[in-house]
Amino acid sequence: MNNTKSALLALLEKNSDKSLSGEEIAGQLGVSRTAVWKAVKSLEKDGYGINAVQNRGYRLTEDNNILSVEGIIPYLKDGICAEKISVYGSLDSTNKTAKEAAINGGGHGTVIIADSQNFGKGRNGKAFFSPPLCGLYMSFILSPELYNFPEITGFTVAAAAAVCLAIKSVCGVECSIKRVNDILIDGKKICGILTEAVSDLESGATEWVVAGIGINVFASEFPEEIKNVASSVFLNKPSKNIRNLLAAEIINLLLTAPADAEFYARMQSEYDKRLINGGI
Numbered sequence: 607m608n609n610t611k612s613a614l615l616a617l618l619e620k621n622s623d624k625s626l627s628g629e630e631i632a633g634q635l636g637v638s639r640t641a642v643w644k645a646v647k648s649l650e651k652d653g654y655g656i657n658a659v660q661n662r663g664y665r666l667t668e669d670n671n672i673l674s675v676e677g678i679i680p681y682l683k684d685g686i687c688a689e690k691i692s693v694y695g696s697l698d699s700t701n702k703t704a705k706e707a708a709i710n711g712g713g714h715g716t717v718i719i720a721d722s723q724n725f726g727k728g729r730n731g732k733a734f735f736s737p738p739l740c741g742l743y744m745s746f747i748l749s750p751e752l753y754n755f756p757e758i759t760g761f762t763v764a765a766a767a768a769v770c771l772a773i774k775s776v777c778g779v780e781c782s783i784k785r786v787n788d789i790l791i792d793g794k795k796i797c798g799i800l801t802e803a804v805s806d807l808e809s810g811a812t813e814w815v816v817a818g819i820g821i822n823v824f825a826s827e828f829p830e831e832i833k834n835v836a837s838s839v840f841l842n843k844p845s846k847n848i849r850n851l852l853a854a855e856i857i858n859l860l861l862t863a864p865a866d867a868e869f870y871a872r873m874q875s876e877y878d879k880r881l882i883n884g885g886i
Contacts, residue, residue, distance in 0.1 A: 610637055614645040615654070616676040618666045619850075627663035670847045671739060673721050677847070681854035686861050691717045696738065698725045701800055701818040704745035708804045708814040714749035715861055719853060726820060734798055735832060740825040742849050745818040746860055755870050758815060762787050762801045764860065764869070765817045767876035769797055772855035773821075777839050777848060783880045789821075790882070794837035797821040819856065823849055 613635050617626065631642045646664060650656055655667030670677075679688045690713070697703050697720040704718045720743045723736035736743050748761060755761060769789055770781040781797075782790045789797035797820060804814040822838040840848075866872075 608645075608648075610635065610641050611645040611648050612676060614642065615649060615674065616679065618656070618664065619674075619677050620680045622666055622668075622680070625657070625659060625663040625665040631664065668846045669843075671843070671849070672847075673719060673742070673849050673853065677850035678719075678854045678857070681851055681858075683858045683862055686857060687715055690715045691719065691857070693719045694721070696720060696722045696724060697743075699723055699818075700726075700743050700745035701802060701816055704747055704816045704818070705802065705804055708747045708816060712747050714747060714752060714814075716747040717744060717857055717861075719744040723820075734800075734820050735822075735825075735829060735836070736820060737825060740823060740838070740843075742821040742823055742852055743819070744853060744856065745816055746857075748815045748817060748860070750812055750815055753870065754867065758801065758803055758812060759786065760870060760874075761815045761817050762799055763877045764873040765799045765801065765819055767873040767880075768856050768859035769799070769819060769821065770880055771859060771876060772852055773839055776851045776855050777844075779839055781880060782882045783877060784882055791837055791839065795835055796837050796839055817860070821852070823852065 614631065617631060617634060628639050628642050632639050635642070646656055646658065653672055655670050657665045657667055673693050675688065675691050675693050678691060682688060697718070700718045700720050700723065704712070704716065707716050707718065722738035722741070723734070723743050726734035726736035726743065753760070755764070766783050766787060766789060770783065773779050773781055779791060784790055787799040788795050800818040802816045802818070803812045804816060805812055822836065824840040824843045825838045826841065828836045
């Protein structure tokens with residue numbers, strides 16, 4: 607995305623509750639009105655809905671359905687480094703990309719998000735259905751040293767609780783958890799979590815943890831083998847763009863944790879009260 611288009615998108619996302627005139631946008635971005643118009647047309651070509659009303663200006667429509675860093679940033683808490691968040695149209699696997707980033711120095715707080723996955727993976731090597739435009743697939747690089755967790759499985763607990771809290775906050779829907787990593791609504795799976803360790807080759811110690819989260823936000827059709835056990839947060843596409851909001855809330859919950867000494871206890875409590883019978 608070129609600089610003017612990216613800056614315009616960020617400005618429109620930040621001011622999603624009002625219209626901005628072409629003159630106001632041009633002044634804030636330091637570009638010409640013609641450049642603003644071209645950037646608007648380019649965003650529309652990418653699939654963004656933009657209301658352009660004479661004498662009022664430009665405003666994103668509420669039903670935009672495109673994941674973007676610009677769409678996530680306005681909802682992040684202070685202190686979270688937006689520069690460590692990357693959004694892709696498609697990846698083989700967000701966990702694979704995150705592990706590669708960790709090995710190459712990506713560091714704590716790196717977040718990899720994709721609109722779809724070609725080879726999404728769940729526990730025990732099972733494929734994870736990851737179609738475009740209707741899900742949220744994200745992986746975090748987390749430093750064990752910054753979290754007071756008794757063991758690596760604590761990251762799965764924290765991620766599961768964070769997803770449930772975020773879905774409740776953003777979507778108004780309550781979830782349950784099937785041990786250890788399946789998130790359910792009305793008894794059907796809407797989210798899976800895959801936590802993997804990246805270890806130091808010499809010491810064998812866990813250097814990083816990669817926590818992968820895959821959520822069916824409003825998928826309505828599933829492969830034959832899972833259609834009776836899988837579902838979505840919404841059974842139909844919501845009128846408001848939810849995925850950027852949901853991504854931001856999960857990021858807020860997981861990445862503000864190191865400053866909170868009670869984080870693990872709180873996440874464990876949230877996990878336990880949603881836990882249902884059913885085993886692993």
